[in-house]
Amino acid sequence: MANISCNDIVKSYGAHPVIEGLDLDIPDHEFVVFLGPSGCGKSTMLRMIAGLEEVTGGRIAIGGTDVTDLPPGERGVAMVFQSYALYPHMSVADNITFGLRRQGASRSEIAPRLKQVAELLGLEKFLDRKPKNLSGGQQQRVAMARAMIKTPQVFLFDEPLSNLDAKLREKLRTEIRKIHMQLKTTTIFVTHDQLEAMTIADRIVLMRDGRIEQMGTPDEIYERPATRFVADFIGTPAMNFVSADIAAGDRLIAHGEGMTLELSRSAFPDLAPGQRVELGLRPARMELCTPDTSNAITGRVVLVENMGAEGQVITEVAGREVSFVTQSFRDLSPGDPVSFTISPDHIHVFDSSTGHSLRRN
Amino acid sequence: MTRKRFVTLTLVPAIGLLATLALVSIAGAVWFAVMNRTLRSPDYDFVGAYNFLRLLRDRRFFNALEISAIWEAVTVAGTLALAVFLAVLIFETVKKPLYRNLICFAFLVPVLLPRVAAAFIWRFLYSPSLGVLNYLCGLVGIGPVEFLADPSLALISVAAVDIWQWGLFFSVILLKLLETLPRDPIEAAMLDNARTWEIHAFVTLPMLRGPLISLALVKAVESLRSFDLIFVMTGGGPGTATETLDLYAYQMGINMGGRISYASAMSLLLLVVTTVAFTIIWKAGKKWAS
Structure with missing residues (x-):
């Protein structure tokens, strides 16, 4: 050996x-x-x-x-x-x-x-x-x-x-x-x-x-x-990528493509207001929620894919497709309005030009 | 038109023609073999099995049978051995496609030569006084060697020409077959510690067993028809050292004796012997290849 x-x-x-x-x-x-x-x-x-x-x-x-x-x-x-x-x-x-x-x-x-x-x-x-x-x-x-x-x-x-x-x-x-x-x-x-x-x-x-x-x-x-490449290559269903801008303020907030998401300050201490980034959202890390929950993303169901124990829900959010995975997919049907959320700890942030992860710890 | 009728209609004319040609000549040979015809006189009588019985007491016939058997064995084995050796050598040493193709082209030339032309070329090469081979022998202090006149060398010398023509041709076929083999088992054998010759002896050539048997059969059939080569190079001599059955039949029937009935009987016997021998070899080969 x-x-x-x-x-x-x-x-x-x-x-x-x-x-x-x-x-x-x-x-x-x-x-x-x-x-x-x-x-x-x-x-x-x-x-x-x-x-x-x-x-x-x-x-x-x-x-x-x-x-x-x-x-x-x-x-x-x-x-x-x-x-x-x-x-x-x-x-x-x-x-x-x-x-x-x-x-x-x-x-x-x-x-x-x-x-x-x-x-x-x-x-x-x-x-x-x-x-x-x-x-x-x-x-x-x-x-x-x-x-x-x-x-x-x-x-x-x-x-x-x-x-x-x-x-x-x-x-x-x-x-x-x-x-x-x-x-x-x-x-x-x-x-x-x-x-x-x-x-x-x-x-x-x-x-x-x-x-x-x-x-x-x-x-x-x-x-x-x-890198974004690794994030995209690993995991099924594949990760959602969203272009966003970092907002000014006390909390670390990113706006983009119909979403407003809070990010983890401790994981991404270097992000500056106005910086253009790409967010990575794993479908498996998202869950259904009410529209007033923090980090809620609201859209309309396009398609529900039954995978047995759980289902992949493909939604349309501000004109683009975002998918997430949930066990309670059976209550959803195409056309329904839907809200889902992701914890700041699970959001990945990549440099929009180099594709490198901006996570620091 | 149904498929079956189409197949029948297209095959019947060709098979009919071939069958007629084969059957007429065989029937003619049988007719001659039971007579006592010679070229010298127009009279003939029915003699039954006399010619066949005489053959069994003809020592020159048995000599010819032995020479034919040796000729078959030497040319078939020699051709395959040379082909395998050269194909593996080129496969392992010449990697550039251009050089490989040039070598293949050169190797195809001998078999394209008419047999008689090849025979004449080699008669000159073998010549004790003018030949290049004896010149080379002279350089290393041997000779002159009577390649075609020495009874112990003549058969081998003629066989060498046959092997030269067909061995090079077969090595091209074999090289192309080696190239079509999947790479993976060869690489697995490399990882299994096999040396280059072991890879070929234990992996590639056994994988080509079927084609090799086919090549051997083709060559065996082809070797039966070497009349022209032997006739031009030695005429069966010296003595009867290179006299195969077809040469003896020719000598008997046409050249000196004109004993056409005796020669026909010999040809028929040759037909039966080769048919039986090839059937056995074919069956054995098929069993071995599966």
Whole structure:
């Protein structure tokens, strides 16, 4: 087991840079998720750590050893691919043990380890089958067993669940998390699914255009997004953004787009009257209220989306759509006037030009 | 018009033509084989199975059968071995598409040559007095080597030309097949500590098992028809060292003996042997590929 450190990583294809000067340290035992929209460089980063892609510049170290110039097999990493990448002509058992056999492990050494991982992943019944006779979820388990049997220093997962249906995805996600709690192997998991990232990660590395936009625990990323991009990317339903101006006065008030909202003075001590900002309002942090409540936003219901336990209500406020989530959505129907509120502590404020969060504590 | 009728109507003329051509010549061969016709005289009698029984006592026939079998084995195995070796070598070392395409183009040239032309070119290359190969041998102090006149070398030397023509062509096909394979299992094997040759031996080539078997069968059928190459290069000699069945049949039936009935019997036997052999190989290959 080992920590991973990436130092000033540069990757370009020809003259086209994909990653420019990325620094990243992942401590031992941690489960890190690379999250970001497609094309942000998260898979490229993972493949460079695996050694499948050459770095254009910078150094990568695993467990204190510089592995930048080592071939993939000698880095002590194991990878699970999105396509599973099983060897189609080999049985499940041969697939799983291929790596050990290449290392020259003896038959007596391989057999108990095969038994162990097959048990752990529930594959005992399938060992003699060919991959094509397995379901997607079973194939994914074989791919995981193949990675685990090598007892690597680092596990790399490249969007391993995106080819599975929603239910199975959730199940395997939990399994991966449990296995990590058991083995405690340093893990990097790439995904574009923010919910998957939030549920599985110790830490999320949110990437955008080859740079790290924010790095932090799921709570930090959700509660204290560093930029408007992060705030927008994380959370379903997506955050509402409202342009507003800071008003003069004792209390910290922002006016904009038919709303007057009080902000937290302690979280945003630097805001000055007249400053133009962008407010971020999480639908899940808002709740129905009477029109005279403080921070009430009043509008008209456009659409109610039933999500089971709660519902997303899309409203029209001063000509634009604002959505919020409530459990008492069943009383609302399109056309109704509605008021909802958000506590000052839950309002995010971003610089309207740079998109950076203006939160100070 | 129904689909079935359309299929029947379009297929019948072509199949009919092919069947006529095949059946007429086979019927003709059977007719000749049970007679004692020669080119020297117009008289002939019905002799029944005499020609076939004589074949079983003909040592030169069994020699030709053996040479044919060796020829098949050497050319098929050699072609595939060369093709696999070159395809993997190019796949691993030449990464630029332009260079790859240039090499592929160059590799296609030999198979485009008419066999007779290739045979003449190599007769000159092999020549003990004028040939480039013997010049090179001379530089390292061997030779002159009688490539085509030495009974122990002649068959291999002719086979080398066949392998040169087809092995290079097949390596282009194989290279293109390697390029179509998904990248992921190869990368998984890299992470699984496999060396380059192990990746190909254990992952890519087994994944191409089906196409490889097809290529082997195509080459096996093609190797049966190497009459022109052997005829131009050695004419079956020295002695009977390169005399395959079709060459022997030609020598018997047309060239020296003119014993057309005997040659026909030989051809029929060859037809039966190859049909049976290929059916078995085809079945085995299909079973193995699945």
